[in-house]
Amino acid sequence: MNGKRLNPHISIDCVLFGFDFEKLHVLLIDRGRYHSDFLHESIQYALPGDLIYMVEDLDEGAMRILKDLTGLHNIFMEQFGAFGNPNRMNSEADQRWLRSIRSEPEERVVTIGYFSLVKMTDYVPVASSFAKSAVWVPVNEVTELAFDHNELLEKALGSLREHMQTRPIGFNLLPPKFTLGQLQKLYEAIHDREIDKRNFRRKIMKLGIVKELEEKQKGVAHKPARFFSFDKGRYEELLEEGFQNFKL
Amino acid sequence: MNGKRLNPHISIDCVLFGFDFEKLHVLLIDRGRYHSDFLHESIQYALPGDLIYMVEDLDEGAMRILKDLTGLHNIFMEQFGAFGNPNRMNSEADQRWLRSIRSEPEERVVTIGYFSLVKMTDYVPVASSFAKSAVWVPVNEVTELAFDHNELLEKALGSLREHMQTRPIGFNLLPPKFTLGQLQKLYEAIHDREIDKRNFRRKIMKLGIVKELEEKQKGVAHKPARFFSFDKGRYEELLEEGFQNFKL
DNA sequence: AGCACTTATTGTTATCTTTACACTAAGCAC
DNA sequence: GTGCTTAGTGTAAAGATAACAATAAGTGCT
Numbered sequence: 417m418n419g420k421r422l423n424p425h426i427s428i429d430c431v432l433f434g435f436d437f438e439k440l441h442v443l444l445i446d447r448g449r450y451h452s453d454f455l456h457e458s459i460q461y462a463l464p465g466d467l468i469y470m471v472e473d474l475d476e477g478a479m480r481i482l483k484d485l486t487g488l489h490n491i492f493m494e495q496f497g498a499f500g501n502p503n504r505m506n507s508e509a510d511q512r513w514l515r516s517i518r519s520e521p522e523e524r525v526v527t528i529g530y531f532s533l534v535k536m537t538d539y540v541p542v543a544s545s546f547a548k549s550a551v552w553v554p555v556n557e558v559t560e561l562a563f564d565h566n567e568l569l570e571k572a573l574g575s576l577r578e579h580m581q582t583r584p585i586g587f588n589l590l591p592p593k594f595t596l597g598q599l600q601k602l603y604e605a606i607h608d609r610e611i612d613k614r615n616f617r618r619k620i621m622k623l624g625i626v627k628e629l630e631e632k633q634k635g636v637a638h639k640p641a642r643f644f645s646f647d648k649g650r651y652e653e654l655l656e657e658g659f660q661n662f663k664l
Numbered sequence: 665m666n667g668k669r670l671n672p673h674i675s676i677d678c679v680l681f682g683f684d685f686e687k688l689h690v691l692l693i694d695r696g697r698y699h700s701d702f703l704h705e706s707i708q709y710a711l712p713g714d715l716i717y718m719v720e721d722l723d724e725g726a727m728r729i730l731k732d733l734t735g736l737h738n739i740f741m742e743q744f745g746a747f748g749n750p751n752r753m754n755s756e757a758d759q760r761w762l763r764s765i766r767s768e769p770e771e772r773v774v775t776i777g778y779f780s781l782v783k784m785t786d787y788v789p790v791a792s793s794f795a796k797s798a799v800w801v802p803v804n805e806v807t808e809l810a811f812d813h814n815e816l817l818e819k820a821l822g823s824l825r826e827h828m829q830t831r832p833i834g835f836n837l838l839p840p841k842f843t844l845g846q847l848q849k850l851y852e853a854i855h856d857r858e859i860d861k862r863n864f865r866r867k868i869m870k871l872g873i874v875k876e877l878e879e880k881q882k883g884v885a886h887k888p889a890r891f892f893s894f895d896k897g898r899y900e901e902l903l904e905e906g907f908q909n910f911k912l
Numbered sequence: 913a914g915c916a917c918t919t920a921t922t923g924t925t926a927t928c929t930t931t932a933c934a935c936t937a938a939g940c941a942c
Numbered sequence: 943g944t945g946c947t948t949a950g951t952g953t954a955a956a957g958a959t960a961a962c963a964a965t966a967a968g969t970g971c972t
Contacts, residue, residue, distance in 0.1 A: 423671055423673050423674070423715075424674055424716070424718065425671050426671070426672055426674060426748075426774055467671075468672070468748075470671070470672065470750075470772060471750055472750070473748060473749050474746060474747075474748040474749075474774070477748075495745060495746060497743060497746075498722060498745075498776045499722075500674075500716075500721060500722040500725075500776075501721050502718075502720070524718060526674055526776075528746045528748075528774075595919095595920085596920085596921095597919070597920075612960075612962085613920085613921085614921085614923080614962090615959075615960070615961085617922090618923095619958095619959095633968090634968095635968090635969085636918090636919080636969075637917075637918060637919085637968070637969040637970070638917075638919040638920075638967070638969070639918080639919060639920045639921080639966055639967035639968050640919090640920080640967070640968060641919075641920055641921085642921090843948095843949085844949085844950090845948070845949070860931075860933085861951095862933085862950085862951070862952080863930075863931070865950080865951085867929095867930095881939095881949095882939095883939090883940085884939070884940075884947090884948080885939065885940040885946075885948085886938070886939055886940070886946075886947040886948040886949070887939055887947080887948060887949045887950075888939065888948090888949080889948075889949055889950085890949085890950090
């Protein structure tokens with residue numbers, strides 16, 4: 417074959433979004449302190465990611481890597497893109513870190529991005545492997561990340577938003593019984609904009625994918641809200657009818 | 665490191681769609697005859713694709729590979745996904761072909777899919793490298809392709825359709841002066857459905873991204889249509905205003 | 913008991929968008 | 943000039959979107 421045709425490595429990076437009924441967060445790992453200049457020392461964060469195994473499918477790999485690095489398992493993720501700029505790992509800080517964890521730190525790596533969205537409170541990450549710790553960071557407070565991970569995060573967020581226009585991902589995020597206020601907060605957090613309460617409720621109710629329950633909130637310092645549950649049967653009905661629009 | 669952590673190869677496959685003012689086509693390469701059973705012999709087609717070079721960016725690689733295999737150059741393509749099922753090349757026919765062109769035919773390959781849409785008549789593909797020939801095939805006449813290429817084609821088509829909802833890709837496909845009938849045919853071919861003429865024209869005109877010209881068709885056996893041209897300035901204006909909806 | 917505070921709940925109207933639908937016009941071929 | 947083909951045009955009904963404010967039901971505090 418061809419001398420130029422050597423073989424980059426392949427990694428998967430996971431962008432795990434978490435929602436806590438307030439804000440949208442992203443799960444990052446702390447790859448340790450570094451000196452940004454002679455005076456300051458910062459923590460640098462990165463997305464959880466690692467090289468894939470020879471025998472695993474990409475989707476499996478994404479789950480496996482997330483578990484290895486954060487302890488969270490059985491989280492299904494969606495692919496959102498491949499990133500292969502030959503210089504994507506060439507910064508000094510990146511190289512220093514790679515030397516500490518990889519046998520071939522200089523090797524080019526093409527990475528494949530995966531994202532998912534979970535209920536933050538259900539998933540308390542545990543540091544493991546080479547990650548010093550894994551933490552939830554509000555997406556609008558994320559600063560400079562390792563490698564090209566800021567770019568990955570942006571792309572993942574875009575994919576998440578698109579995704580929510582066609583599937584009601586997000587109902588897994590709420591408790592089995594939730595209020596429409598909570599559901600609305602979820603949409604507002606992900607799209608980062610306010611939505612009119614009345615219009616929101618009308619649309620949700622017209623879709624028919626939530627069922628009104630008898631039960632109401634208790635012990636809240638305001639008018640108690642009615643609980644609703646996700647009507648999965650109705651949702652699947654809609655999908656079969658070719659319905660594809662959950663835009664809000 | 666880890667015995668399991670060997671290193672798959674990386675390829676890029678190109679899904680090039682072409683429009684000829686009638687139907688949507690896809691560019692395939694003929695990888696030669698094979699015996700599907702003891703009686704029949706078929707041509708098997710594949711998407712143009714090959715391993716990437718060590719130093720090129722993915723986007724560059726896609727262009728380079730398309731050029732190597734079909735002679736078409738300077739075609740910008742969009743990424744639509746990575747495909748890495750460990751068994752995606754294990755069929756007998758696939759292996760036979762790989763043995764004829766690769767030094768490590770058994771090696772696992774993860775591929776990254778790219779697509780684009782061009783004016784068919786501008787791009788007459790030339791066979792080169794290991795492709796016996798490259799041909800335009802109408803997308804709804806495509807039969808069984810090599811590897812997982814039918815799956816890639818489906819995904820690419822989906823991405824193309826989504827893409828057209830937010831960008832007026834497609835104006836590059838038409839001559840500088842085109843009729844609204846031609847533009848409508850383009851949309852109909854890609855979305856594979858008929859669109860009402862009056863509604864189509866109204867929407868296009870409201871967007872304001874085409875300019876009416878004085879000139880009309882000549883020598884046609886029916887009422888000559890007025891020519892229009894794409895108003896690039898107006899289009900960029902719309903994008904800057906954050907406008908993102910070219911849905912038809 | 914009463915007030916402050918907070919979130920829940922509800923409807924209307926104006927505007928815009930979408931969809932469905934059918935006839936006349938202009939050129940060429942014969 | 944008849945037939946064929948594609949171009950070009952308007953309207954009405956239904957649906958979707960967006961903007962808008964007042965009352966209700968709890969808790970906490972005094």
